[in-house]
Amino acid sequence: MVERQKQIGRDRVSRLVSWGHWFAFINGLLAIIVGYRYLDTIGLPESFIGWGYLVISTIGHFSFLAFMVYLVLIFPITLILPYSKILRGYAAIVATLSLCLLLYDTVIYDDYGLHLSPFVFDLAWADLNALLRGTSYIITPIAILAIELTLANFLWKRIEKIRKLNIGNKVVAVVGACFVASHLVHIWGDAADVTEITHFDDAYPLSYPATAKSLMESYGIEGIQNKKNKTPPKVSLEYPLAAMQCTADKQPNILLIAVDSLRADLIDPATMPFLAAYAKQNMNFTQHLSGGNQFNSGMFSLLYGLQGSYSNAVDLHFESPVITQELVKQGYQLGLFTTQDTSAMPQAIFNDFKRIDAEHANSYAKSDLQSVENLQQWTQTTSSPWFSLLNLKSPESYDTPIGFLGIKTVQSASKLKPAEKVLFNQYRQSLHFIDQQIEKVVASLSEETLVVITGINGKIFTSNSNEASVNLSPASVHVPMIIHWPNEDSGKQINYRTTHNGLVPAIMTQTLGCTNPASDYSSDQSLMQPRDKTWVYVGDHRIFAIYQESEITVIDRHGKYRIYDDEYSKRLKKKLSAPELVEVMREGRRLYIH
Template identity: 85%
Template sequence: MVERQKQIGRDRVSRLVSWGHWFAFINGLLAIIVGYRYLDTIGLPESFIGWGYLVISTIGHFSFLAFMVYLVFIFPITLLLPYSRILRGYAATVATLSLCLLLYDTVIYDDYGLHLSPFVFDLAWADLNALLRGTSYIITPLAILVIELTLANFLWKRVEKIRKRNVGNKVVVLVGICFVASHLIHIWGDAADVTEITHFDDAYPLSYPATAKSLMESYGIEGSRDHRSQTPPKASLQYPLSPMQCTADSLPNILVIAVDSLRADLVDESTMPFLSSYAQQNMNFTKHLSGGNQFNSGMFSLLYALQGSYSNAVDLHYQSPVLTQELAAKGYDLGLFTTQDTLPAPLAIFDDFERVDAEHINSYAISDLQSIANWQQWTGSASQPWFSLLNLKSPDSYDTPIGFLGIKTVQSSSKLKPAQKVLFNQYRQSLNFIDKQIESVVNNLPKGTMVVITGVNGKMFTSNSDEERVNLSPDSVRVPMIIHWPNEESAKQIKYRTTHNGLVPAILTQTLGCTNPASDYSSDQSLMQPSDKTWVYVGDHRIFAIYQESEITVIDRHGKYRIYDSEYHKRLKKKLSAPELVEVMREGRRLYNH
């Protein structure tokens, strides 16, 4: 009798488990229906490869999410309370909450381009009225609950018939194949940079597709410079918002000297005497911020004039910056002078340039000297007008040529650790070397040349590249911005805050006579006028900081955030400043087609 009771109990649990598996599978299908809203935001694929990958990855991903919800929240209750009525009601409630959460995530993703996380949840909660319009947020959960209860009861009554058909194993195999195949295809797509596949990387919540690049790098395998497919995907980014209207009267030569890792606070008389004096004689923006702490994010903001959240836009793998497009249209010769190991991201950023690379073997200082020689040769033979971007890299690696006689060491104004003191003074030697090279370039320019001298990014004193990559302190992003306008008396010290995003509007309006508002192609106003924004976005789409008047908020790709004081010294125990951050997220979606 006891054995029979145990057997009845085991049969009941077995039936409940079987019911739970089918309930999870069908909820995975419902999640796919809800998840279609993500595709309204990012756009549908236009190739068989894209559609094939999208179908199998969608089936695999949402089925996996549904099974995880079942495994964590429903399966334990099946063992603890093996009573069908209780379990059906409980499972329907869990499924309803899960689908509502997914539906809410689609709304947030459409508005901000981000999935739910601690940061985004706080932000969305503050902006709840704007996100949830009408009464659908009341009616929809009730409708989903009715559907879930109906589904739970329907399956319970038919679970035995379904079990007898023995289709469960086939469904498991199908879902498993889709899940594994989607990751294998993504490994190939990531290695070959097939945008029809990688375009969907961030589309779904909790999606972490397998990649191949780290494996390739560990074996020393390098991809080609340009993996772009011949046919660009359908445009999802409207950049610029309207056609450019530019009518320039005169077309001066333009030289932009962009120095990697050039801190603003060390452009002084003892370290960089020429540049310090040049800044006093021209337009010097004393509170200037780069768009990022790395080469890619800094150069992206300098040339595209967009905040770093756009740096993963697939369109920009095929579309060069508005600035270089307009310069080319006006007949400018465009030349880029950098080292051969400089790889752009996004890939189209240097497409309009004639690129002249210096060889890089052991010393960036030697490479910089070669870049300058290449620049001198190019400008000597270029037809006017020309636009040249001279990228110097020595300070990033604290490099100077062998035998360089530099400057005496000094005490840092800030407290440094012993190892940092060594790096600080070696960095100053490198800056002094670069200062002499800038002097030789500027003093031999043709008359009437517009000159822009700035840092691609700032510098913190560390040999740890991982620490340097995630540090978004003012030391890493405060850079000089010095502009010489030809044929003008422009000695002026600008005290308001400016960013790299403001350089392109300044050149297009002041030099090329463009009448479009800066908002058509930039995330900021021209350098020539104070910005009406109370915040600055610094970083890329993975980790970024929001600089405000008295605090700095750092957010990573998982939505974790920390708030520091204005000098990055002290971590503050406070909540996000929601109104400004809502503006940040909206700016990050403003140029996308909806």
């Protein structure tokens, strides 16, 4: 008798487990229907490869999510309370909450371009009235609960018939194959840079597709270098928002000197005597911030004039910056002077330039000397007007030429560890060398040349590249912005906060004669006027900081955030300042086609 009761109990649990698997599978299909809203935001593929990857990744991903919800929240209850009525009601409530959460995530993704996370949840909660319009947020959960209860009861009544069909293993095989195949296809797509595949990387929540670019490239699969030959994807970004209307009265030559890892606080007479004096004689923006702490994010903000959240937009792999497009239209010759190993993202950022690379043989200082020589030869032989970008790289690696006579070591203004003190003074030697190169270039130019000297990013004193990549302190992003603007006030010290994003609007309006509002092509307004925003976005789409008047909020790709004081020296125990951060998220979606 006891054995008989145990057998009945095992049969009941087996039936409940079978029912739970089918309930999870069908909820995976419902999740796919809800998840279609993500595709409304990012757009549908236009090729067979894109559609094939989208289908298998969608089936695999949402089925996996549904199964994980079942495994974590429902399966344990099946063993603890193996009663069908209790389990059906409980499972329906769990499924309803899960689908509502997914639906809420689609709303947030459409508005902010981010998935739910601690940071985004706090932000969205403060912006709830704008996100949830009307009464649908009341009606929808009730409707979903009714569907889930109906589904749970329908499956329970027919579970024996379904089990007799013996198709469960086939369904598991198909879903499993889709899941595995989607990751294998993504490995290939990432290595070969197939944008119709990588375009969906961030589309779905909790999606971490496998990558193996270095492995695949070692087997000879086409990589990023051949991207220019690929067909552009469907346009999802309106950049610029309207056709540019530009008519220039004069066409001065323009030189942009962009130095890797150039800190603003070391532009002093002892370290960089020429640049310190040049700053006093020309327009000096003393509170200037780069768009990022790395080469890519800093250069992106400098030439595109957009906040770093746009840096992963697929369109920009095929769309060069508006400013270089307009320079070409107005007959400018564009020259880029950097080293052979310099690459930048997005891939179209330097498309309009004639690139003249210096050789790189384990010394950026030697390469910088050659870049300066290449620039001077080019400007002497190129007809006006011209726009040249000189990228000097020595400070990034603390480099100086062999035999370089440096300057005296000094005590740092801030407290440094012993190893940091060594790097600090070696960095100063490198800056002194760069100062001499800048003086050499500027001395050879006409007074009518528009000269912009800035840092692509700042510098912290560490040999740990990982530490440098996540540090978004003022030391990493506070850079000089010094401009010699012909016929403008000389010796003008500008003390309001400016950003790299403001350089493009300044040149476009005052030199190229563009009448479009800066918002058509930039995330900021011209450097020449105080900003109307109380915040600055620094970083890219993976990790970024929001600089506000008295605090700095750092957010990583997983939505974890920390708030620091304005000197980045103390972590603050406080909640997000929601209104400004809502503006940040909206700016990050403003140029996308909805």
